[in-house]
Each structure stands twice: as C-alpha cells, then as structure tokens.
Amino acid sequence: ISFVLGPYIVFNTSIGKEIVGKSSDFYIFFIGLAFSFKSNMQSLFISEWVIYLSIFTILAVTGKEQVSKLLKEKRALIADPFSNNLMAAISIFSITVVIVLVVDWIQYNVGIETGNLPEMNPAELLCIISHAPLSEEIGFRLSLIGIFSIIFLRVWRKKISLIDYLIAPIPTLRSKLKDTEYDEKRVHAIFLPLILASGTIFGLAHIxxxxxxxxxxxxxxxxxxxxxxxxxxxxxxxxxxxIHWAFNYYSNTLYIFEENFVNIGLSNIMDTTIILLGSILILRIILANVILKNR
Structure with a gap:
C-alpha cells in the first residue's frame, strides 16, 4: 500500500502540488562522508521509488526460497523467516523496530531526548527521507563494511568478483570459496568490528x-x-x-496519509503487527540458542 501512497502524496495531492518544480540539496555518502548535490525533489523521488520497487521485487525471488513458491505451497507462515531475502528484510526490520523501541523507552525514562523531524511540507519531507536509504546504505554499509573488509580479507587474491562481493559480502565468500578456503571464524572476527564501527559512525552522524x-x-x-x-x-x-526504506518511507507514508487525508487506522494495525512479529522472532532466536546450548 505504501508503494502506491507515496507517489499519490507527492504528485496527486495539494501538498504535493506545492513542491512542483522545487529543488533541494540532497546528499550522497561515501565512507561516512557527505557530498551534496541539488535535484528536483519530485524527479529524484520517483527515480528512487522505481529503484526501491525493483529491489523489493528482486528480494522476493532470491534467497533459499521464493515468496511465490512459499505462497503457492502454503508454507509462508511456517517457513524459515530468513530463508528468502524479502522475508529476511521484513524479519530483521521487525526485530530492529522492537530493539529501537526498547532503547527509546529506556532513554525517555531517564530523560534523554531524541528530537523530532523538522516541520515542513509532508510531501517534501517524504522526498527527503526517501532518499536516505540509498545514500546512507551505500555510504555507511557498502563503502565502510564492504570496502574495508575487502582490504582486511584481501578479497582480490581470491578470484572473486569485487562487484558481487560488495553487493553480498559473506554470501559471496561462502558460495565462491571452497570449504578449505572459507574460514568462518576469521570472517566473523573481521566483520563484527566493522559492523559495530559502521553502526557507531552512523549513530554519531545523526547528531x-x-x-x-x-x-x-x-x-x-x-x-x-x-x-x-x-x-x-x-x-x-x-x-x-x-530495511532502511521501511523505517523511512514505509512507516512515514502511512502516517502522512492518515494525518493529512484519511485516517484509515492502517498505521496502527501495521505497527502492532510489526512489533508482535519482532517480539516473536526475538523469542524464537533466544529459544533456539538455548536449545542448541543444551544439546
């Protein structure tokens, strides 16, 4: 639904018409550094909207399982939630939402302020926050984790396509290297600090x-x-x-539509569903680890 609502808000509403022809400064990140460029807001929005829709479609048909196959065989509800790339994105998003909500609750109760998005035309805001997932994932994940792990692992010596590696680092290592070449402990030892560093820099960039x-x-x-x-x-x-798109575009599109046009109550239903799913998945992971340790 949010895929449809976004273009509707930006192009077919009174608030969308207020930003016709309007340009703004946007940013591209690389290794955590920001580089600005100016673009027409609506043009950039629809261009990136097509990219997100393409990513959504590709993820649905990649991974160990395809969503269409799971639905056809009526296994969607009992399948491994991480067996398909789209399902993995939804699962990790749900888990992350729960984690962030817990962190937010703790901070609120000890008096640590988070702040709010600036007051502006909602269609303009949607254009701005829709850009962040692409620019920030390239700047904080692909360039920080991807490029530095290439250096630490000396990937160029392993006869692996660097493009494939940058797109999917660990899956590429697992699929391209022989069992004798793939050192899982070393891979984890290199990626964990990079993931923590990337997350820390990403957090600091927000303040x-x-x-x-x-x-x-x-x-x-x-x-x-x-x-x-x-x-x-x-x-x-x-x-x-x-996942980043879900935080920025998916959630805010529903909120903007309901606050400015028709309150259909869908955002509350979706929020509750996501929190329940995330909580269930966290419990599932904890129980799975407990069972494995007791074996």
Missing amino acids: MPSSVWEVGKATEAAFAGIMLGIAYSYYNIGVAIL
Missing part, C-alpha cells in the same frame, strides 16, 4: 551540528545501524536498503 536530532537519536541510530550492517554483511545490500 552532527547540522542535524535536527538530539543526543538520544545517536543511540537509536547506532543500534539500527548495527542491524543494517548485519543485514548487509550476511545477506546483501538490497536487504539493508529495504
């Missing part, structure tokens, strides 16, 4: 002097950044982008 956020946002963004780093490293850049 730079030019940012509208308060200090509490750094913690939330850092935890989210770590989860995005896991998604990128152990799945692919598309999964990380889609």
